[in-house]
Amino acid sequence: xxxxxxxxxxxxxxxxxxxxxxxxxxxxxxxxxxxxxxxxxxxxxxxxxxxxxxxxxxxxxxxxxxxxxxxxxxxxxxxxxxxxxxxxxxxxxxxxxxxxxxxxxxxxxxxxxxxxxxxxxxxxxxxxxxxxxxxxxxxxxxxxxxxxxxxxxxxxxxxxxxxxxxxxxxxxxxxxxxxxxxxxxxxxxxxxxxxxxxxxxxxxxxxxxxxxxxxxxxxxxxxxxxxxxxxxxxxxxxxxxxxxxxxxxxxxxxxxxxxxxxxxxxxxxxxxxxxxxxxxxxxxxxxxxxxxxxxxxxxxxxxxxxxxxxxxxxxxxxxxxxxxxxxxxxxxxxxxxxxxxxxxxxxxxxxxxxxxxxxxxxxxxxxxxxxxxxxxxxxxxxxxxxxxxxxxxxxxxxxxxxxxxxxxxxxxxxxxxxxxxxxxxxxxxxxxxxxxxxxxxxxxxxxxxxxxxxxxxxxxxxxxxxxx
Numbered sequence: 001x002x003x004x005x006x007x008x009x010x011x012x013x014x015x016x017x018x019x020x021x022x023x024x025x026x027x028x029x030x031x032x033x034x035x036x037x038x039x040x041x042x043x044x045x046x047x048x049x050x051x052x053x054x055x056x057x058x059x060x061x062x063x064x065x066x067x068x069x070x071x072x073x074x075x076x077x078x079x080x081x082x083x084x085x086x087x088x089x090x091x092x093x094x095x096x097x098x099x100x101x102x103x104x105x106x107x108x109x110x111x112x113x114x115x116x117x118x119x120x121x122x123x124x125x126x127x128x129x130x131x132x133x134x135x136x137x138x139x140x141x142x143x144x145x146x147x148x149x150x151x152x153x154x155x156x157x158x159x160x161x162x163x164x165x166x167x168x169x170x171x172x173x174x175x176x177x178x179x180x181x182x183x184x185x186x187x188x189x190x191x192x193x194x195x196x197x198x199x200x201x202x203x204x205x206x207x208x209x210x211x212x213x214x215x216x217x218x219x220x221x222x223x224x225x226x227x228x229x230x231x232x233x234x235x236x237x238x239x240x241x242x243x244x245x246x247x248x249x250x251x252x253x254x255x256x257x258x259x260x261x262x263x264x265x266x267x268x269x270x271x272x273x274x275x276x277x278x279x280x281x282x283x284x285x286x287x288x289x290x291x292x293x294x295x296x297x298x299x300x301x302x303x304x305x306x307x308x309x310x311x312x313x314x315x316x317x318x319x320x321x322x323x324x325x326x327x328x329x330x331x332x333x334x335x336x337x338x339x340x341x342x343x344x345x346x347x348x349x350x351x352x353x354x355x356x357x358x359x360x361x362x363x364x365x366x367x368x369x370x371x372x373x374x375x376x377x378x379x380x381x382x383x384x385x386x387x388x389x390x391x392x393x394x395x396x397x398x399x400x401x402x403x404x405x406x407x408x409x410x411x412x413x414x415x416x417x418x419x420x421x422x423x424x425x426x427x428x429x430x431x432x433x434x435x436x437x438x439x440x441x442x443x444x445x446x447x448x449x450x451x452x453x454x455x456x457x458x459x460x461x462x463x464x465x466x467x468x
Contacts, residue, residue, distance in 0.1 A: 027084070029405070030101045031319070031412045033066055034442055035079050036405050037096070038086050039104045042112055045086070046119050049205060056083040057198055058207040059191045060109045063091030068188050075188030078195035080406045080439065086112060109209050113182065116207075117144055120180055121151035128173050128203070131159035131184030132213040139217035154178050159185050166197075174202045181206045184213040278447055279389050282454075283382040290376060297328055297373065304364040307333035310377055315394035318414045323386040325394055326377035330365025331358075378417050390450040391416025392438040410438035413445065423456040 027048050029036040038045060049056055059082040061069075069076040079085055086107040087093065096103050120127060127144070129137040137156035144151055155176040163169055163185070173181060181203040183190045190208035198206070298309045311329040314322050361369065368374040381387040387394065394415035395403075420437040421429055429437070441449075 028104065029408065030096065030103065031408065032061075032092070032096055032099065032101065033069065034076075034409045034412055034439065035061060035069075035085050036408045037061060037092070037103065038084050038107065039102075041105050042107055042115055045084070045107065045112075046116060049084075049116070050119055050123060050125075055204045056206075057194055058082065058084045058086065058205065059194075060086050060088040060107075060208065060210070061092055062088040062108070063095075065187050066092070066095070072188050074192050076443075078188070078191040080409055081195060082191070083405060109212055110215060113207070113209055113212055114147065116180070117148045117151055121148040124150070124152070125179040126152040126154045126177070127180040127182060128155040128157075128176050128178035129153065129182050129184070129213060130157050130162075130169070130173065131182075131186075131190065131209075132217070133219075134158045134160060134162075136213050136217045136219060137184075139219075140213040143216040143218075170197060170200050174200075177202070179204055182209045182212070183207065184209050184211065186210060274447060275388065275450075276385070278450070279382050282389055283379045287379050287383070294376060297368070297376075300364050301329055301362075305332055305362045314397060315415065316397055316400045316411065317386055317394055318411065320400070320411050322397065323381070323394075325387075326380050328368055328374045328377060330362060330368045330374045331360040332362060334360075375417060382417065386414075388414040388416045389418065390441075390445070390453050391419055392441070393419065393421065406439070407435045409442060410435060413442045418453055418457040420453065423453055423459075 027044065028039045030039045031037070040048075048054070049058075059065075059079055061079065065079075065088070069079055086109075087096070087103050087105075088108040089106065093103055093106060117127065119125075129141055129144075131137065132140070135158070137158055141153040141156050145153060155172060155178065157163070157169055157172060181201065183194055183206065185193060185208070187208070187210060190210070194201075194206050194208055301309050307329055309329060311327045311331070313325050313327070315325040317323045365374065378387060382389055391414050392410040400411075420441050421434045424437065
């Protein structure tokens with residue numbers, strides 16, 4: 001995985017590129033609402049999905065989905081943990097632009113899924129349709145076979161009586177050995193169901209498709225292609241189904257747009273300014289208070305071992321932007337060269353290396369680490385605006401390169417000197433749990449929460465739990 005940076009008006013946003021094999025097309029993602037959203041052409045996504053041996057759980061994100069995810073944490077988690085979340089509709093494009101991001105292509109399900117079926121037919125792949133009212137899946141299967149000659153539909157099951165016995169439904173799907181499973185249970189049920197049963201489903205590609213089976217079966221009229229390309233399908237749907245769609249599309253999109261504007265303005269103005277002032281005031285006060293101690297520490301480090309007092313290292317900050325992190329040197333100067341040989345001795349699960357008995361640590365360094373004093377120079381990073389007082393710990397570039405997709409959500413906020421992970425046990429917390437904590441913080445952070453975490457940090461530092 002590689003990181004690239006794109007943006008405008010001084011706003012730098014990351015594109016995280018996934019290149020799983022030498023022959024696979026890279027897949028770019030952009031963070032929106034804490035969700036890694038695919039920013040790539042349909043052809044690129046299809047090439048990536050249909051490589052031999054590929055397994056993926058796919059979801060779509062439109063304005064309605066974003067509104068639901070804002071109040072349904074289980075659904076939000078299902079989106080964050082999906083292997084791919086595809087942008088669906090003009091609302092998501094507008095929300096991205098408000099954040100200074102630019103998505104490569106709108107990949108709405110009613111256009112993308114037929115293209116996936118066409119590719120599947122050309123490759124001799126099979127599909128299973130799950131969901132809809134009785135008879136809908138069968139009618140949709142007939143339509144797909146007519147539209148895509150050669151497509152093998154190996155099973156259908158409705159989303160009512162057919163889902164009453166969940167174990168039986170899963171057993172039937174697995175017995176059919178489909179290459180692709182299309183689930184039309186509606187949002188949020190379909191994506192929550194796929195996430196909860198991912199470990200039980202023996203299907204390479206699974207995808208929640210909303211009302212697509214109803215469209216294919218002719219139960220719901222679909223907008224003409226010219227209307228969809230003009231990006232005004234919501235107006236057409238209002239005209240077709242005024243009573244049902246008015247609440248969802250007029251009110252829903254208004255709420256979504258208002259929330260997107262509020263988030264963008266808050267990030268750019270009020271909230272960002274408040275948080276920045278908070279960081280400067282506390283960091284500046286801490287710098288003045290601890291200056292005499294810092295001078296003594298500099299002398300101790302120089303006398304204990306040869307090398308510079310400050311250790312500089314490239315870390316990954318907000319939106320994947322690299323920066324130089326400062327620490328008091330707690331290791332011997334050849335520590336970086338010796339790191340690769342010590343990876344197998346890590347005491348911590350996951351991609352982040354941490355060793356309780358790291359031989360590279362100096363005598364003074366062990367004291368610095370025990371009380372987290374080695375982190376003190378990062379006050380300079382806070383004053384420079386590269387870090388915040390509270391946030392996820394900044395990761396190394398090689399660690400970010402090994403992150404699973406859901407972990408990229410932690411890059412949506414500035415890294416911090418302290419955070420939920422630091423006050424909960426630090427190195428004793430496994431990687432997956434740390435990611436859960438960081439994503440939870442990114443979703444719910446407030447200045448009050450930051451104050452609570454800063455206060456809790458003093459207790460954690462004195463206790464020394466997980467510090468080594």
